[in-house]
Structures are given as C-alpha cells and as structure tokens.
Amino acid sequence: MPLAGVRDNPTHLTQLEEWLRSYRPEELFDEHGRPRPEVLACVPEGDRRLGATPHANGGLLLRELPMAPLERFAVPVDKPGATLHEPTRVLSDLLESVMADTADRRDFRLVGPDETASNRLQAVFDASGKAWQAGTLESDEHLDRHGRVMEILSEHTCQGWLEGYLLTGRHGLFSCYEAFVHIVDSMVNQHIKWLRTSRALPWRAPVASLNYLLTSHVWRQDHNGFSHQDPGFVDHVLNKSPEVVRVYLPPDANTLLSVADHALRSRDHVNVIVAGKQPCFDWLSLDEARLHCARGAGAWEWAGTETAGREPDVVLACAGDVPTQEVLAAAGLLRRHLPDLAVRVVNVVDLARLMPHEEHPHGMADPEYDALFTTDKPVIFAYHGYPWLIHRLAYRRTGHAHLHVRGYKEMGTTTTPFDMVVRNDLDRYRLVMDVIDRTPGLGVRAVGVRQAMADARTRHHAWIREHGTDMPEIADWSWDG
Amino acid sequence: MPLAGVRDNPTHLTQLEEWLRSYRPEELFDEHGRPRPEVLACVPEGDRRLGATPHANGGLLLRELPMAPLERFAVPVDKPGATLHEPTRVLSDLLESVMADTADRRDFRLVGPDETASNRLQAVFDASGKAWQAGTLESDEHLDRHGRVMEILSEHTCQGWLEGYLLTGRHGLFSCYEAFVHIVDSMVNQHIKWLRTSRALPWRAPVASLNYLLTSHVWRQDHNGFSHQDPGFVDHVLNKSPEVVRVYLPPDANTLLSVADHALRSRDHVNVIVAGKQPCFDWLSLDEARLHCARGAGAWEWAGTETAGREPDVVLACAGDVPTQEVLAAAGLLRRHLPDLAVRVVNVVDLARLMPHEEHPHGMADPEYDALFTTDKPVIFAYHGYPWLIHRLAYRRTGHAHLHVRGYKEMGTTTTPFDMVVRNDLDRYRLVMDVIDRTPGLGVRAVGVRQAMADARTRHHAWIREHGTDMPEIADWSWDG
Secondary structure: OOOOOOOOOHHHHHHHHHHHHOOOHHHHEOOOOOEOHHHHOOOOOHHHOOOOOHHHOHHHOOOOOOOOOHHHOOOOOOOOOOOEEOHHHHHHHHHHHHHHHOOOOOOEEEEEOOOOOOOOOHHHHHOOOEEOOOOOOOOOOOEEOOOOEEEOOOHHHHHHHHHHHHHOOOEEEEEEEOHHHHHHHHHHHHHHHHHHHHHOOOOOOOOEOEEEEEEOOOOOOOOOOHHHOOOOHHHHHHOOOOOOEEEEOOOOHHHHHHHHHHHHHOEOOEEEEEOOOOOEEOOOOHHHHHHHHHHOEEEOHHHOOOOOOOOOOEEEEEEOHHHHHHHHHHHHHHHHHOOOOOEEEEEEOEHHHHOEOOOOOOOEOHHHHHHHHOOOOOEEEEEOOOOHHHHHHHOOOHHHHHEEEEOOOOOOOOOOHHHHHHHOOOOHHHHHHHHHHHOOOHHHHOHHHHHHHHHHHHHHHHHHHHHOOOOHHHHOOOOOO | OOOOOOOOOHHHHHHHHHHHHOOOHHHHEOOOOOEOHHHHOOOOOHHHOOOOOHHHOHHHOOOOOOOOOHHHOOOOOOOOOOOEEOHHHHHHHHHHHHHHHOOOOOOEEEEEOOOOOOOOOHHHHHOOOEEOOOOOOOOOOOEEOOOOEEEOOOHHHHHHHHHHHHHOOOEEEEEEEOHHHHHHHHHHHHHHHHHHHHHOOOOOOOOEOEEEEEEOOOOOOOOOHHHHOOOOHHHHHHOOOOOOEEEEOOOOHHHHHHHHHHHHHOEOOEEEEEOOOOOEEOOOOHHHHHHHHHHOEEEOHHHOOOOOOOOOOEEEEEEOHHHHHHHHHHHHHHHHHOOOOOEEEEEEOEHHHHOEOOOOOOOEOHHHHHHHHOOOOOEEEEEOOOOHHHHHHHOOOHHHHHEEEEOOOOOOOOOOHHHHHHHOOOOHHHHHHHHHHHOOOHHHHOHHHHHHHHHHHHHHHHHHHHHOOOOHHHHOOOOOO
C-alpha cells in the first residue's frame, strides 16, 4: 500500500525494485526464470506440501459417522398427542449411541456453554465424560481426561473448538441456549463464508456440517425471563448463503430424531435445529416423522376438518414445538365451536421450504406451495420466532396478501408458559379469533365464539395473578382428536 | 429451587423454616414485625440509599451536550452532485466540537475497535488524544493519559465501556466496521431490553442514547473482500423493541451531520447510523438535509422526470450512500434514453419510516406512504443491505406486490467498487433494466435501451479484468441534472 503509486511515481518504482531485489532473485532463479535445483531440493513432496496436507483439507480425512437405526431411539406413537416426551432427552439416546460407536475413532464431540444435563442430554455421559484436565474431587461427576463432551461457559470457545474440529475432518454438535447463541453471530458469519467459498473449489473435500441444537428456547424461560428470550439467530443465518444454511424446527421427539440424523450425515452445511427440552406431545410416529421431515412441510389431515377433494376455508400453519401445540389446540376449538369450517393444518419443519425455489435449494416450487397454502384463503401462521421472518421468506408467493403471522414480538418477561404466548398473541384463543376475523363472512356468524375466546384470555389474565400457574384447561390440555 | 415442593412436602417446609430462622428474626424485628431501631440505625438516608443513588440512575446526572450550530460544519451545496466529500470526515468536525466543548465536563467519549483516523474521524484529536496509561515513545501520536477517544481492538470492550458510560449519565458514540459490529449482537440485545424495561419505570430518568456509526461498509471493501462484508446488524436491531431502535442511512455529508446531531441529542434510543468514509457526492444543502432527515424519506424532484400534478410511471427508491448514487445514475440514464418516462426518485434516510405506523413510532401512516410510493406503480428500491429487509418492513403496504428490491445478497469478494454493485445486481444498468422489465408496456418499446444496459454490464466485466479498475464512464461519472 505505501507503494501504491508505482505506475506513475518513479521514486516508488525504484523503491519497489530495491525491495524485490533484496531477495536476491539471481541466486534463486536460473537464466530462464526457473527456480534453481538447490531451491527446489527443500520443497517437500506429495501430502507434505503445505497446500496438499490433508490436515488442512479435513474432508479428505472425514469418515462417515456410524449412525444406528433410529428405531432404537424413537418413541412409540399409536395416535397423535396421546403421550409426552422431552425431545432433547430422546435425542440424547441417539447422541449417546454415536458417542459410544466412535469411542475408538474419537471423531465426534458435543460442545456447549450450558449444562449438558440441564438440556436433558445427559445420556451421552454413559458413553463419554466431560473433558477435564485439572484435579477432581470425590463429588465431581462425569469428568474425564479423555472426555468428548466439552463444556465451557463461553459460546466463543465452543464455536472455535467445533470449527477447528470440523475443518480437520471430524464431527460434532453445539448445544446452546437459543438466546445466547447470538454471541457467535460474527463467528458463524465467517464459517458460512468459508463454506460458501470452499464449495466452489473442486480440490476442497466436503467437511462435516456445523450443527447447532438451540434449546431452552424463547417460550420456556419461566424463571429467567426477558433477558433469555431471543429467537433471532434464525433470522441472522438466513441472511447468509442459501447453499450453506439450513433451519429446522421439529415439532416433537421423533421429528427431532429424524432431523438430527439428517444433520449429522450432511456435509458443508450450517444446520440450525430449534427444539425444546420440556415435555412435548408426540404427534408423529417415526415413519410419519421421516416422511414429514423429508417433505419439510405438510398438511396434517388428522388435525384439520377439511374434506378430501374440496378446498379448505382457512389454513392454520405452524413451525416450532410451542406454536404447533397452540395451533392444534386452536384446531380443536374450531372443530368444537365451528364444525362446518373446513380447516387445514400445515406444519413446517424445514423453514427454507417457504422460500422461492430460485432463492434456496430447499424452496418449494410455486405449484406445490400454492396447493399446500392455497392462493386465496387466509393463512394464520404461528411461528416460533419473529413473525416478520415468515413474510420475508414468503413475500413472493401468490397468496402472500392472505398470510397473517403470529410469533414472538419481544413481549418477554418472567411469567407462566401460557402467558408468554398470550402476551405475544400466539395463543390458541387469539388464533381462533384470527381465523374468525380473517375468514370472509365468518365474523358476523361467529360473534359468540369470538367473544368466548376473548373472555378466555381475560380469565387467564385474572387466574395467573391469583394462582401463579396456568388455568387447568391449559395446564391439563391434551389433543382429543 | 431445591425447596420447590414446600407446599406439599413437610420435610421441605421444615427445611425452609430452619433456613429462615437461621437469620434470627427475633433479634431483628419487634413484636409487631417492625425492624428494631438498632437495625434501622445503619440504613443510609436519601441519595445514599442503594436504590436511590443517582450513580445507578444516570439520567439524573445527565446534562445536555453542548451542540454547536451545524452551519459551522456543513459543506456548501449550490447544486446537487457537483462536489464530493468524505461524510465521516465532515462529521469529524462536529465530533471535535463536542469533544472540545466538553473538555471540562469530560462527559463525552468516542469509542471504537478500528483506527479513528482510518475512519476519517481524526479531527477529534485536535480536542482530545486517545486514552493511554502506559509508557509512550517519541513516535507515538495522539496518546493522552486523560484522552477521551478510546480505541481497543475488541468490539466487546468498546460496547461494555460505552454502556457503563451511558448508564452513569454520560454521552458517547461507537464507531465500528459495519461487518464486525455483529460481534456485539448479544450485548446490544441486552441493552435494548434494558432500555425497553427502564422506559416503563417512571423513576428511571432517561439516559443518553447508544449511538453506532457503522462505516467502512459492505460496498467499499475493495481490499478486504468477502470476510468484511455484512450489512446485517440493521436486520438484527430491527427485530428488537421499536420504542428503542432507530436506523439511519444518510446519503451524503450534510444528511450525516443532521442525523448525528439528532442522535447525540436523543435519549433512551439505540441509534444505528450507516455512513461511508469514501468520497461521496453532496446531494443536499444543510437546510435541505435538515428537512429531508426530519421527514425521514422524501421525493427528490430535481432527480426525477415526473410532471407536477401527474402520477409517475415508476418509482426509483434508495437508502444508503452507494445505492443513492446508483439510483441517481439510473435516473440520469432513463432521462437520456427514455425521456417520456415519468420517473420519481425517493430517498429514505430513516428506515423505520417504511414500517406501519402501528408497528414503529416512526412508521408512515398509509396515506403518506401510498402518496410517496404509489399503490400501483412499480417501485425499484436500491437498498444498502439485505434486500428482503425492505420487504419485511413494507409487506403490509397496499403497493407491496409492486415493490422490487435490490441489495447485498452475499455476492461478496475482493474487486472494484462498481463490480460489487454489479455482482449484487444493484448497479445503474441493472436498475434501468428492472424499470424496463417492470413498467407495464415498456419492455417491447425499450428493447434497444435494455440491450445497451446489458452490453454495458458485459463491457464492465471485460474491462475490469483487463485494467483492474472501473470503466472511465463509471469512475468519472457525475450527476449532470
């Protein structure tokens, strides 16, 4: 840079020449400009060349992870919503199996700033302790000098560890509180840029994906409150190169298994998986979950009231575990109170399915999107995060003007689980009111139902102030389809 | 938490009682449950109480900044686009003045991870050196034990310094490379949550706003390239509480002065100002800049070709310095090649103006938005950052289906300034093609112009490979309105 004027400035040109001559090129090159043999003698050969060492091109060293059949970990589901499981605890068995089956190879690590056990992933400790080099006390648990679970209360360090691990040809998963993964926003930027660029270089072998499990999410911070509520990491990564970024919001335990299995087998991606650790209804059997996740989005016919062969009157869509529960509860209320209304329930696991096909490789072609969401019916979409993200993904769709999204709008605090969805207008009662307000001709007919929904929100408000817990109709709710 | 079962568990209840009795309440309270006098004797009074000290309620200590008249710093603009200035260098004179006028009070600081001088802010050194406590060498410049410019290559530390500084009743500005301000994503989250919450507490006095100057931005990274290109901080903060967040994209030096003056006087906000440090055409005089910034968005009639009293055929909108230049260049091409086309040019300084009035206090009411952007004409919007952000802000507007946005779509690299806009389809030639493609009936008539635009892009491609610099028609372009 100091010699930037070399074209027009003879002094700079002279300085440049002096600098280059200081390397004594006449000793290094022969009269044809070729390096002399004594120079070439110290150049290593083959894989020992700096640009050819497989340790700097980790994909060359990468081995497939041994993935056991998911049937070993899946929860049985005979009918939807009849049982509850903690999704991350079910995932924990899958991770334990990977950890056990790589005990010799030692090429899979679980990193995280938070307590692996608090995130219900403690089954992994059956296969590996936590890495710990210092002294131990008798009261210590799961510490191991060779542990492959790596905990440190620094998201930066976790991210750095895992990036280095992946780039040198190994595998891993980063489990993190959803709100605090923003700490690595700038680091994941650079990793995505790296992957985007390296995918274009034919000699760079694909590496294992960088997998995030975001748990302890925005809707379940009953004790921590506002400071722990931020679902915006998804918005951040979806700004980046679509070749690289994948976002999954599995609605239950079996869909989480299917998504995690896919993520751990994938290459050169950044996979963001958002899943709760609290008890969650089981909606899909393993086979159903696999098909649903492969599709990425689909109608749950058992949950709606539409008649085969006829268009629905309204679409209730959802993405994320808590929104899915609220949408199913709203669908149940509509079935009871407005039985003639044809309701379609759609669940979205793979968020990029909403994007145009030209903008993301997972994006649906318009005919598929139009068939699923209709082009002219109201779509009430309950989304896990900031609601405008869904608009940003779907704004080009024909039916976009009919799309109405509910989600987290920064109305956070320390309160009951149901009050969180009420404060953000994502609750079942509000969703039913949205259906009534936006389905042409329904408002006047359904004024009594609408009023009952508004009253339920008022009763909720009074109840939690008196009892400190959610109303029994909420706390004890279950799907009675 | 370990005693959570106290209501139903007698053992837990006993443990709770033992724990509480360990404080010996009988020594602390009298028979009516009032604290005994000897206990109250050690309680401080007035401002010395922990909850009343003004040092923890900094707004009580806050003094207005002495702001000199902007006329002292403004650049003269007789006609638009006739002169060039580096906007941050012009701002630097304003900051120097604030720094000088607070020399006694010492309550204004400039923090930043990058070189204050590299960001063209070096005029401040006339009023204060950089804070430096260690020894100095003769070759050191601008180091001062009492300096109020604080540089450290850690965005985290800069953010922490400034937050503490503001919360204790003082003022400041954080200047940062645009791409790397993501490093403090998680910290600014918490500061915005704090401000949102403290605004609701009547006893909390307002504090000075947290002001960001994001410079060395995405479009001007000719040497640093892809790793230094990320305009997504704006997306991040716009997800947060609208009462708190403000985003400004001044298109030239005088608008930057007006925006910065407003930000430094404001309270309880997070102001994000995006402005370049490279030479930029001066479009508005100070008076025009003040009016334009107060409006937040407006038509630049001198730049378009519409006839007063008649609707335009197409709207060319822009936000940000580089997009503004490309839009004006496109408007010039349209004036020359398609003189009958009625083009309106709109510039947006205050991004939240695009949002619905119900969603952000700065949002335009629909009638104003509809008048400015029309409800049915194509709007080609050239935006500084990720294009879908504009859709996310404007999706509820009547004319949204006619809105077409160009912006940075992660097509970054090390290249010429104009090639950056070409790669991201934000260049003048592409904008003219967009106008032709989207204005009903224009395509067939304007096929020759469209072809000339496509050819200019092809010539550009070949030229930069041969010469390593932009074509003369680009490098020497100026507004000839």
